[in-house]
Amino acid sequence: MEALMMLLRTTLELGLVNSLVVLALFLSYSMLNICDLSTDGCFTLGATVGAAVAIAGHPFLSIPAAMAAGMISGFVAAFLQTKMGINSLLAGIIVNTALYSVNIAAMGGSSLLNLNRTDTVFSRMKTALDGTFLAGGHKLIFGILFTGAVLVLLSLFLRTRLGLAIRATGDNTDMVKSSSIDPSFTTTVGLCLSGSITALSGCLLAQSQKSANIDMGSGIVTVALASLLIGRVLVKRGGIPLKALGAVAGAILFRLVYTVALRLNMPAFMLKAVSSVIVIIAISTPYLKEKFPMLKRRLAARRESRRTGKGGPDA
Amino acid sequence: MLKLKDISKTFNPGSPNAKLALDGLSLDVAPGEFVSIIGANGAGKSTLFGAIAGEFVPDAGRVIIDGADVTLEPQHRRAKNIGRLFQDPMRGSAPGMSIEENLALASGRGGWFGSVKATDREFFRERLSQLGMGLEDRLKHPVGLLSGGQRQALTLVMATLNPPKLLLLDEHTAALDPATADKVMELTDRTVREGSLTCLMITHNMQTALSFGSRTLMMDGGKIIFDTSGEERKQLTVPDLLDKFREAAGKALDSDRMLLTDD
Numbered sequence: 001m002e003a004l005m006m007l008l009r010t011t012l013e014l015g016l017v018n019s020l021v022v023l024a025l026f027l028s029y030s031m032l033n034i035c036d037l038s039t040d041g042c043f044t045l046g047a048t049v050g051a052a053v054a055i056a057g058h059p060f061l062s063i064p065a066a067m068a069a070g071m072i073s074g075f076v077a078a079f080l081q082t083k084m085g086i087n088s089l090l091a092g093i094i095v096n097t098a099l100y101s102v103n104i105a106a107m108g109g110s111s112l113l114n115l116n117r118t119d120t121v122f123s124r125m126k127t128a129l130d131g132t133f134l135a136g137g138h139k140l141i142f143g144i145l146f147t148g149a150v151l152v153l154l155s156l157f158l159r160t161r162l163g164l165a166i167r168a169t170g171d172n173t174d175m176v177k178s179s180s181i182d183p184s185f186t187t188t189v190g191l192c193l194s195g196s197i198t199a200l201s202g203c204l205l206a207q208s209q210k211s212a213n214i215d216m217g218s219g220i221v222t223v224a225l226a227s228l229l230i231g232r233v234l235v236k237r238g239g240i241p242l243k244a245l246g247a248v249a250g251a252i253l254f255r256l257v258y259t260v261a262l263r264l265n266m267p268a269f270m271l272k273a274v275s276s277v278i279v280i281i282a283i284s285t286p287y288l289k290e291k292f293p294m295l296k297r298r299l300a301a302r303r304e305s306r307r308t309g310k311g312g313p314d315a
Numbered sequence: 316m317l318k319l320k321d322i323s324k325t326f327n328p329g330s331p332n333a334k335l336a337l338d339g340l341s342l343d344v345a346p347g348e349f350v351s352i353i354g355a356n357g358a359g360k361s362t363l364f365g366a367i368a369g370e371f372v373p374d375a376g377r378v379i380i381d382g383a384d385v386t387l388e389p390q391h392r393r394a395k396n397i398g399r400l401f402q403d404p405m406r407g408s409a410p411g412m413s414i415e416e417n418l419a420l421a422s423g424r425g426g427w428f429g430s431v432k433a434t435d436r437e438f439f440r441e442r443l444s445q446l447g448m449g450l451e452d453r454l455k456h457p458v459g460l461l462s463g464g465q466r467q468a469l470t471l472v473m474a475t476l477n478p479p480k481l482l483l484l485d486e487h488t489a490a491l492d493p494a495t496a497d498k499v500m501e502l503t504d505r506t507v508r509e510g511s512l513t514c515l516m517i518t519h520n521m522q523t524a525l526s527f528g529s530r531t532l533m534m535d536g537g538k539i540i541f542d543t544s545g546e547e548r549k550q551l552t553v554p555d556l557l558d559k560f561r562e563a564a565g566k567a568l569d570s571d572r573m574l575l576t577d578d
Contacts, residue, residue: 161424162428164416171412172409174401177394178398178474179420180392
């Protein structure tokens with residue numbers, strides 16, 4: 001029982017930290033309709049910058065610093081696609097590649113930073129909670145706190161005129177222009193925000209696991225996308241807050257399934273393959289559903305022509 | 316209100332597909348004028364709207380709206396003064412957002428961080444009720460659920476929520492079924508007259524071109540070849556218009572679509 005509770009708590013902690021990346025994608029992928037492939041590097045950027053600032057002795061500054069770094073990364077990705085004529089997928093990949101160097105630089109040339117003896121917001125909280133009934137719950141508290149705050153702020157933001165403009169940019173760019181709003185501006189704001197949320201997630205994960213390394217973010221865009229798409233299945237209709245909540249639930253559910261799979265002896269390295277398969281299924285299902293009736297007719301026609309011994313309609 | 320001076324535009328210059336879409340076109344539209352524009356496919360009608368709205372910068376000439384030279388202004392900045400409807404009813408609104416959210420974005424009220432207030436909602440309801448389509452009771456419905464006619468009517472409301480200096484209608488009823496097209500055209504006429512809007516309307520329907528508005532232009536080869544208003548226009552019939560075209564362009568109007576529409 002004790003072990004099960006521990007397991008559930010770890011799942012929830014990791015699910016909540018991951019759900020921040022999912023919320024970032026909720027903004028860039030679901031709202032702006034941009035698949036931001038710089039997410040991987042941006043996540044690591046949050047981790048490395050946050051860790052470096054914490055090691056330098058500023059545990060509280062580490063979080064805004066990581067978010068600011070993520071915002072700059074989002075800005076560059078947006079700039080490349082709105083002002084430099086670079087395709088959005090390519091812009092993401094280019095930024096992602098550049099971030100590898102930036103991340104190594106942020107870690108002072110090493111590919112790993114150890115935070116075991118570093119004063120972080122997590123260690124502060126842990127000390128503060130020692131002896132109370134919440135002892136050991138610092139990771140969970142941070143997870144709930146940050147996810148809740150981002151969820152609420154994001155939902156409120158998407159109701160403002162700027163938020164509506166960002167949603168419309170992904171929905172109908174023409175209409176944004178005719179509302180006298182520059183779509184490159186809304187794209188930039190959206191990607192800056194999603195970048196800062198992604199980096200926040202990376203920063204929190206590094207501090208909670210007491211280390212940052214260069215590979216932390218690799219594949220996280222697919223994992224988060226899988227969670228986001230699971231969330232869409234969970235919450236099919238409803239307003240933005242509900243859908244955002246669905247994204248968080250998707251992240252937690254994904255983590256839960258993953259934990260159960262690990263218990264059932266699935267090797268840990270399978271995580272990314274499983275995420276990829278989930279993303280493939282989720283995105284291709286509607287497409288295949290649409291194609292299916294035509295495929296059925298074609299097969300029936302082929303059977304028919306074979307039965308009658310004649311060629312198809314064009315024979 | 317609108318002044319075009321010697322506008323020229325060639326698409327794909329220097330290539331085998333080069334096309335002179337606007338050929339030194341000049342036009343002066345007075346405030347409150349409702350101008351209908353007809354012409355065969357490729358006459359440059361939509362390109363003319365593109366030049367006014369700022370989709371591209373013309374190769375030569377100037378675009379002046381309400382006294383201000385906007386030739387080099389980007390599209391989204393000009394949009395403040397221009398309302399525009401397209402043939403495709405899906406182009407004017409965001410399907411994933413609710414009617415209310417679409418209107419809120421079009422209204423431009425409350426600054427970047429403002430959100431829809433009760434007074435805004437009342438205003439939207441009132442404007443929508445004028446359509447007589449029951450949309451005022453569906454503020455929270457996603458726009459994607461509306462029919463083409465409803466979406467075009469909504470776009471009309473969005474485009475005129477803040478009275479624009481210029482309303483551009485690009486065959487905005489052509490994709491609708493005849494009954495809906497009549498309804499939307501009637502709404503358009505009322506909106507333009509009530510708001511005393513300056514309006515340019517492209518249509519393929521010659522009868523519509525003559526029955527609505529106060530001035531009719533005929534375009535061919537990127538030029539205005541015939542311009543009529545006042546008493547002369549009141550006397551014109553569709554056959555007259557076809558004759559005028561033959562006279563001015565030196566050839567018969569070769570658009571089947573136009574000839575076959577005779578309601």
